[in-house]
Amino acid sequence: xxxxxxxxxxxxxxxxxxxxxxxxxxxxxxxxxxxxxxxxxxxxxxxxxxxxxxxxxxxxxxxxxxxxxxxxxxxxxxxxxxxxx
Numbered sequence: 001x002x003x004x005x006x007x008x009x010x011x012x013x014x015x016x017x018x019x020x021x022x023x024x025x026x027x028x029x030x031x032x033x034x035x036x037x038x039x040x041x042x043x044x045x046x047x048x049x050x051x052x053x054x055x056x057x058x059x060x061x062x063x064x065x066x067x068x069x070x071x072x073x074x075x076x077x078x079x080x081x082x083x084x085x
Contacts, residue, residue, distance in 0.1 A: 006060065006062070006066055006068075006069045007069060008057060009047065009057070009058065009060060009069065010066070010069035010070055012057065013047070013070060016047075016049055016050075017049070017050050019049075019050025020049055020050055020078070021047075021050075021079070022046070022047055022048070022078060022080070023045065023046050023048060023079075023080055023081075023082055023085065024043060024045055024063075024079055024081055025043060025045070025046060025082050026042070026043045026081075027043065028040065028042055028043075029041050029043075029044040029059075029061065031061060043061075044060065044061050045059070046058050046060075047060075063077065063079065
């Protein structure tokens with residue numbers, strides 16, 4: 001059985017109080033995919049609780065994957081740009 005980070009994020013979001021949000025951070029990041037290959041991205045996202053605290057394990061790169069896990073359109077996710085904070 002493989003680890004699915006986005007499934008874990010879905011479980012985390014389900015337990016968060018209302019008011020959580022996602023911040024898009026325009027800084028480069030890398031991650032390993034399930035084949036062990038290093039993949040680079042020019043930005044990433046991070047989950048925050050309603051009180052502004054970073055959510056543990058809340059860093060991710062693919063907003064479409066999180067939207068799919070949450071069964072929510074991407075446009076409906078509470079995403080803010082880092083510059084809006």
